[in-house]
Amino acid sequence: MGQQGQRTPAGKGAGKEFVKEITPQAEDYSQWYIDVVLKTELMDYAPVKGCMAIRPYGFAIWEKMQELLDRRIKETGHQNAYFPLFIPQELLEKEAAHVEGFAPEVALVTKGGGETLAEPLVVRPTSEAIICDFYSRWIQSWRDLPLLINQWCNVVRWEKVTRPFLRTSEFLWQEGHTCHRTEEEAEEETLKMLGVYQDFLETEMAIPVIPGRKSEREKFAGALRTYTVEALMRDGRALQAGTSHNLGQHFARVFEITFLDRDDELKHVWQTSWGVSTRLIGALITVHGDDRGLVLPPRIAPIQAVIVPILTKKAGEEVLAAARRLAGELRSAGIRIHLDDREGYSPGWKFNEWEMKGVPLRLELGPRDLQSEQVIAVRRDSGSKEPLPWAELPGKLPALLEELQGDLYRRAQRYQQEHTRSGADYDEFLRVMERERGFFVAPWCGREECELKAKEESKATIRCIAFERPEEDERCLVCGEKAAEKVYLARAY
RNA sequence: CGGGGCGUAGCGCAGUUUGGUAGCGCGCUUGGUUCGGGACCAAGAGGUCGCGAGUUCGAAUCUCGCCGCUCCGACCA
Numbered sequence: 001m002g003q004q005g006q007r008t009p010a011g012k013g014a015g016k017e018f019v020k021e022i023t024p025q026a027e028d029y030s031q032w033y034i035d036v037v038l039k040t041e042l043m044d045y046a047p048v049k050g051c052m053a054i055r056p057y058g059f060a061i062w063e064k065m066q067e068l069l070d071r072r073i074k075e076t077g078h079q080n081a082y083f084p085l086f087i088p089q090e091l092l093e094k095e096a097a098h099v100e101g102f103a104p105e106v107a108l109v110t111k112g113g114g115e116t117l118a119e120p121l122v123v124r125p126t127s128e129a130i131i132c133d134f135y136s137r138w139i140q141s142w143r144d145l146p147l148l149i150n151q152w153c154n155v156v157r158w159e160k161v162t163r164p165f166l167r168t169s170e171f172l173w174q175e176g177h178t179c180h181r182t183e184e185e186a187e188e189e190t191l192k193m194l195g196v197y198q199d200f201l202e203t204e205m206a207i208p209v210i211p212g213r214k215s216e217r218e219k220f221a222g223a224l225r226t227y228t229v230e231a232l233m234r235d236g237r238a239l240q241a242g243t244s245h246n247l248g249q250h251f252a253r254v255f256e257i258t259f260l261d262r263d264d265e266l267k268h269v270w271q272t273s274w275g276v277s278t279r280l281i282g283a284l285i286t287v288h289g290d291d292r293g294l295v296l297p298p299r300i301a302p303i304q305a306v307i308v309p310i311l312t313k314k315a316g317e318e319v320l321a322a323a324r325r326l327a328g329e330l331r332s333a334g335i336r337i338h339l340d341d342r343e344g345y346s347p348g349w350k351f352n353e354w355e356m357k358g359v360p361l362r363l364e365l366g367p368r369d370l371q372s373e374q375v376i377a378v379r380r381d382s383g384s385k386e387p388l389p390w391a392e393l394p395g396k397l398p399a400l401l402e403e404l405q406g407d408l409y410r411r412a413q414r415y416q417q418e419h420t421r422s423g424a425d426y427d428e429f430l431r432v433m434e435r436e437r438g439f440f441v442a443p444w445c446g447r448e449e450c451e452l453k454a455k456e457e458s459k460a461t462i463r464c465i466a467f468e469r470p471e472e473d474e475r476c477l478v479c480g481e482k483a484a485e486k487v488y489l490a491r492a493y
Numbered sequence: 494c495g496g497g498g499c500g501u502a503g504c505g506c507a508g509u510u511u512g513g514u515a516g517c518g519c520g521c522u523u524g525g526u527u528c529g530g531g532a533c534c535a536a537g538a539g540g541u542c543g544c545g546a547g548u549u550c551g552a553a554u555c556u557c558g559c560c561g562c563u564c565c566g567a568c569c570a
Binding site: 021028030031034038039045047048049101102104105126155157159160161163166167171173239240241242243275276277278279280308310311312313316343344345346347348349350351352353355364366367368369376459493 | 494504505526527528529530531532560561562563564566567568569570
C-alpha cells in the first residue's frame with residue numbers, strides 16, 4: 001500500500017497529526033480511498049476481480065441505508081419482492097437498445113450440473129427483462145395498475161476497471177420496477193422517486209446532489225428518459241448517485257405487457273425503473289472523509305458515539321462501572337452507543353481508531369470526570385472538545401448529533417457550491433476541468449456533436465441537464481448557437 | 494481493452510542484479526507493569542515466496558504462460 005513514512009506520532013494537542021496507515025488525500029487521493037476502505041474494515045478484496053466482501057462495519061452502514069431508504073420506498077406505496085438471479089439470454093435480448101447497452105458487461109452461465117445448457121443464462125446486470133416477463137402475466141386489467149414493486153438484490157456487471165464500492169463487478173442495490181396506466185403517471189413516478197433519492201441522500205447521508213435529466217447519450221439502455229442525482233466528490237469528480245428511468249412503452253411492447261383499459265381497449269403499460277447501489281457507500285466515504293479516515297453522518301453511522309473509558313490502575317473499576325451505566329442510559333435514549341472497554345489498548349490508540357472509523361462523537365470518561373460527573377465529548381468532524389454533565393447527556397446528545405449531521409451537510413454543500421463554476425466561456429471550461437474540476441454549469445444547444453466535442457477535449461461529460469431553463473439570450477458553451485438547455489458538466493467516475 | 498507499477502508471515506518491507514532452501518518492523522498469543530492522543534518488558538506462534546510449467550544437482554532469485562491488485566487513458570450504478 002501507500003508509503004506511510006514517519007508521520008508525526010501524536011504531538012500534544014489535537015488536530016495536526018494523521019492516522020498513520022492512511023495516505024493523505026493531497027498526496028494521492030485514490031490511495032487515500034483504498035487505504036480508508038481497507039483499514040476501517042469496510043471491505044476486503046475477493047479472489048475474483050472486481051468482487052469484494054463487505055465486512056461487518058461496512059455492511060452495517062449499508063443496512064442503515066437500506067432501513068432508511070426502504071422506509072421511504074414503502075411510504076410511497078411500493079412493496080418489496082424478489083426476482084431470480086438468472087435470466088434466459090433470449091429474454092435479455094428482446095429489447096434492442098437494452099441488449100446493446102448491457103451486452104459488453106454481461107456474465108453468461110453456459111454450464112450447469114456438468115452439462116452444457118441448452119439456453120445460456122445471463123446473471124442479471126439489472127432485472128428489467130426478467131421482471132417484465134413476470135409482469136406480462138401479472139397484469140391484465142387497468143385495475144392491476146399501478147404495479148409498484150421494489151427488490152433488494154445483487155447484480156453483476158463485468159467491469160474492466162473496478163474500485164471498491166464505486167465500481168465493482170458485483171454490487172448490491174435496490175431496483176424499483178413499476179407499471180402505470182398512462183404516460184403522465186409513469187413520468188410522475190419517475191420524478192417522485194428521483195425526489196425520494198434526493199431527500200434520502202441529503203437528509204440521511206448529508207450528501208447534497210444536483211438533480212437533472214441525462215442526455216440521450218448517457219441515458220439508460222432502453223429508457224425513454226433517465227433522471228439522475230449527481231454528487232461531487234472531494235477530488236472534484238462527479239458521481240452518479242442514483243437514477244430513475246421513464247421506460248416509456250419500450251419494454252411493454254417487446255414483452256407484451258398489456259392491460260384492458262376502462263375504455264375497453266387493450267393497451268401497453270407505461271413503466272419506470274429506479275435504483276441506488278452500494279456505490280453510495282463510496283459517495284459517503286469520498287464526500288465526508290478526511291486525512292484521518294471516515295467521517296460518518298450520525299444518521300447513517302452504525303455507532304453514533306463511542307465511550308472510551310480511561311482505565312487507570314486505581315480508578316479502573318469505578319470508571320468502567322460508570323461507563324457501563326452511562327452506555328445503558330444512552331442506549332435507552334435511542335443512541336447507537338459503543339463502549340470500548342478493551343484492555344491492552346491505550347486511550348490514545350482507541351481515539352485514533354474510532355476517528356479513523358468515522359464515529360461522529362467520542363465520549364471520554366476518566367477518573368477526573370468521575371469527580372465532576374461529566375464526560376469529555378469530542379466531535380469527529382471538527383475535533384472540538386466539550387465537557388458535558390452526565391445528567392444532561394441523554395437529552396443533549398441527540399441534539400448534538402443532529403447538529404453534527406447538519407454541519408456535515410452544510411460543509412459538503414459549501415464545498416459543492418465553491419466547486420461549481422458557470423458560464424459560456426469554453427476556454428475557461430477547459431481550464432477548470434483540467435485543474436480544480438468540479439461542476440461547470442453551462443448553456444448547451446442540445447446537439448450531440450457539441451456534447452462529444454466537449455467530452456473529447458475536456459474529458460468531462462454532461463452529468464445532467466438541469467431542470468432550470470437557460471435564459472433567452474444564452475449561447476451554447478461549445479458552438480455558440482442558441483442554447484436549448486442548461487447542463488452540468490464534470491469529469492466523472 | 495491499451496500503457497506503467499506491484500505481488501515474499503495478518504500489514505509494511507528487505508532479500509532477486511551475482512541461484513545454495515527466508516529475514517526485519519508492526520501486529521498476533523501468553524505472563525507482568527501501564528493507561529487523559531497510537532505504552533513498556535519478557536517469552537512464543539506464524540511463510541506451498543500470487544498460480545502453473547520450464548532450465549538446473551538445487552529456484553523467492555533465471556525463462557515462458559496465467560491470475561490478481563493498483564495507477565493513467567477508451568465504456569458503465
